[in-house]
Amino acid sequence: MAKKLFALLAAVLLGGTAFAQGPVTIGVNLELSGRFATIGNATLQGIEVAREQMSDALGQEVELSICDNQTTPEGSINCAARFVDEGVIGVLGPISSTMAIAAANPLEEAGVIMISTSSTNPATTQIGEHIFRMAYTDDFQGKVAARYAADDLEAERAVVFRQQDDDYSFGLAGFFAEEFESLGGETITLDFVSNTVDFSAQINDARGFDADVIYYSGFCAEGASLMPQLRQQGFNQQILGADASDDSQCPVGGGEAFDGYILTGFGGADVLSGDAAARAEDFAAFFDVVYPDAADFNGFTLAGADSYNVMVQAVNNAGSADPDAVLDALQNLEGYPGVSGDITYAGTDGTPADRTIAFFQYSVPGADGSEWTKSSLFGIGTGQ
Amino acid sequence: MAAITTTAGRRAIPWGWIFGLGIPALVLARIYYLVNVVEVRDYAFFIGAMVQSLQLGSLYALIALGYTMVYGIIRLINFAHGEVFMVGAFISYFLFSGAPFALPWALLWSAVLAWGVAFILNLWRGSMTHPTVIAGGLVAFAALTFLLSTFQVNWVAALLLSMLFTGVLGVVIDRVAYRPLRGAPRISLLITAIAVSFLLQNTGLIVFTRNQTPFRPETDWTAFLQFDVLGGTVYTSRLMFLIPILTAVLVTALTLFVTRTRLGKAMRASAQDAETAQMMGINVNRVIATTFLLGSMLAAAGGFLWGLNFGSLNQPAVMGILPGIKAFAAAVIGGIGSLPGAVIGGLLLGFLENFMTALFPRQGDFPGLTEFKDTFAFALLIVVLLVRPSGIVGEDLSEKV
DSSP, X not given: OHHXXXXXXXXXXXXXXXXXXXXXXXXXXXXXXXXXXXHHHHHHHHHHHHHHHOOEETTEEEEEEEEEOTTOHHHHXXXXXXXXHHTOSEEEOOSSHHHHHHHHHHHHHXXXXXXXXXXXXXXXXXXXXXXXXXXXXXXXXXXXXXXXXXXXXXXXXXXXXXXXXXXXXXXXXXXXXXXXXXXXXXXXXXXXXXXXXXXXXXXXXXXXXXXXXXXXXXXXXXXXXXXXXXXXXXXXXXXXXXXXXOSTHHHHHHGGGGTTOXXXXXXXXXXXXHHHHHHHHHHHHHXXXXXXXXXXXXXXXXXXXXXXXXXXXXXHHHTXXXXXXXXXXXXXXXXXXXXXXXXXXXXXXXXXXXXXXXXXXXXXXXXXXSSXXXXXXXXXXXXO | OHHHHHHTTSOOOOHHHHHHXXXXXXXXXXXXXXXXXXOSOOHHHHHHHHHHHHHHHHHHHHHHHHHHHHHHHHOOOOTTHHHHHHHXXXXXXXXXHOOOOOHHHHHHHXXXXXXXXXXXXXXXXXXXXXXXXXXXXXXXXXXXXXXXXXXXXXXXXXXXXXXXXXXXXXXXXXXXXXXXXXXXXXXXXXXXXXXXXXXXXXXHHHHTOSSOEEOOOSOGGGOEEEEEETTEEEEEETHHHHHHHHHHHHHHHHHHHHHHSHHHHHHHHHHHOHHHHHHTTOOHHHHHHHHHHHHHHHHHHHHHHHHXXXXXXXXXXXXXHHHHHHHHHHHHHHOTTOHHHHHHHHHHHHHHHHHXXXXXXXXXXXXXXXXXXXXXXXHHHHHHHHHOTTOXXXXXXXXXX
C-alpha cells in the first residue's frame, strides 16, 4: 500500500513530463504458462509482431514489460500490482475473462489503462472507465451461436457444457442457453470444473436428453478430453464451440473427435471485407516472416496485435504520455484501421463498436495431409 | 480376539450379510424403478455403467496397491504415490509418442534412475563398488538416455519400460527420502512424503510439460465398441477388456510373488514385525526396496491405462492428486495393509462413483448427483472410518493413521 501511495505521489509530483522522458513502456499481462499457455503465447506473438511494424510512439521506442500470470487470478493481480509500481502507460491483456476481471480492479483503482485482448465477459469493461477490450462480448457470441444452431443446424434440443469455475465459460453458456430457448429450443446445462478428465457422469446426464446439438463453452484443456469421450459414447451430433476452442490444443489434443467441430471466433482476413481484409492479409504475411514456425495464428494473434496498435495510436493521438490524455484519446478513438477491422471506442463502454465474429470449422486430419486444418465458414459483424 | 469374547453373549448382528445383500438389492430395485416406472434409463445404460465402473475401479485398485504395500511394511502413507503414478504415465507418453525429451533432462533422469538401478543391484551384491553394480548402472544410464531422448517404441514396450523406470524411481525415492528417516517419528516421514510429492509435481511441470497432453498411442485397443443388449445400446471401447484383464494379470502376479517366493515371504515377515524379521537374517532394506519397486510399477501401469482410458493426461502438477487421494481412500476403505483389501476398495470406489451418478440422474428439477462425483469416495471413507476403522477386510488397527 505504501508502495502504491509512493508511486501515486511520485506521479503527482513529477507530472506528465516525467513519463515523456524515458521510453514508452506498455505492460503485457498474459497467460504464458498454465492452462491457457498456447492462447497466451499466440497473443504475445501478435503483440510482438505489431511492435515490429510500429515500434515508436511520440518518437520514442516502445518497450514491453511482459508479465506471466500463469493462468491464475492471483498471478494476474500480482502482474497488475507490478505494472502500477512500474508506472506503465497501459496494460495489454489478459486474454481470459477470469484473469482480466482479477487484474481490472486494481488497475482501475490505480488509474492505469487496460486493454484486455480477448476477454469476452460483459462484466470486464463495466469495472471502470480505464478498462477496454479488443473482442466482442459473450452476449453477442452466445447469441450468434444459438441462432446458428437453431436456424442453420435446425436444432431444437441443445446440451450445453459449462465450466463452472470460469467467468467466461459460465457467462457464455448462459447467453447461449437464453437465446436458444427464446428461439423455441430446449437446453440442459451440464457443469464441470477445470482439470476434469473423466466426463462419464456429465455424458450420462446428456444421454437421457436426446440432444441434436452440443454447445461447449469451455477451453481446450478439458475439451480435448471431453470430445473423444462424447464420440466414444455414441454422441455424433454437431458440436459447437466458442473462441476458447480457437487453439491448436483442441485438434491436437482431441484428435479426430474434433473433425467437423464448428466454433465462433475472432474474424480474420477471410471474413473481413475491403481494406480491413487487405490489412489482415498483410499482417498475416508479415507474421509469417517473423514467426515462420508459430504453432498458432488465430484470432488471439490479431487481438493481441490490435490491442498494441490502438494503445500506441492513443499515445500518439494524445501527444503525450500523460495518463489522462491517453485515456481521453482512447475513449475518443474512432475508426482506427486495425488488422481485425475498424476499431471505435467513442461512445462505448470500452468494447469496440464494430467487431466481426467468424464461424470456423476444424478438419482432422487436415485437407492437405497436415494434422489438422481450420477453415472459416462465414463472418457476422456485431452491427448486424 | 478380545472383541469376540465380549460380544459372545449377545446375538451378533450379521452386518456383513445385511450390507452384502441389502445394498445390491436396493440398487437393483432403483434400477428397476428408473427403467420400468419412470422410464428415463434402459438396462443397457446400467450395463455400460458397470463396464465403466470395472475400468475405473481397476485403475484405482492398481494405484491403491502401492499405498497398501508401503503402509504394510513401513507404516507410511506414501503421499508421493499419486505423483509416482503421474510420472509413470508421462514416461510412457514420452516413450511411445517420440515427443522430444530435452537432452539435459534426459541426462538428469537417466542419471537418477541409473543410480537407482545400481542401488538395487547393490542390495544383492553387497557394495556400490562391485563391478556388476557399476556396470549395471552405466548400462542403465546409456540405455535410458538413448530411450528417453531419441527412441520411439510401441505401446507395449512403452508400458513395460515405463513400469521399469517408475519402479526404479520408487526405489530412489525410498533411498533418498525415506530410508534416512527409518528411526524418526512417523510424522517426519509423512511430511517428507508430502515434500516428495510437491517436488515431483514441480519437476514434472518443468521436465514434462505444462499443458494437458494428448495420450493416444497407436493401438487398436482404444477403438470404440458398441453392442445392442436388452433393447438398448452399450457404448464402450475395447479397453473394457484390456484394463480389467491387465489389472487381473498384474494383481495375480503380485499375489503369486508375495505368497510363493522367498522375497515375498520375507516381505510378509517384515510386514508382521520388521525387527524380528531382521534378527532372523532378512535384509529389511532389500525388502522395502522391493516393495517400492513393485508398488511404483503398478502405479506406472495404472498411469498408462489411465491415459489410455481418458485419452489425455492432465498437466503434471494436478494429474496425480485426485487419483492419488481417491486410491488412498480406496486402500483405507478396503483395509490398509491388505492386498485384497486394496483391490476390493478400488473396485468398490469405481462402482460407487459410476453408480451413484447413474442411479440418481437429472430428473425434472432435481439436478442429479453429477457434481458430487468426486465426493463419494471421501463420504464412503468417513463412513468406513466411523463404522469399521480397519476397513472391509483389514485386521484390527492398533495405531491411528
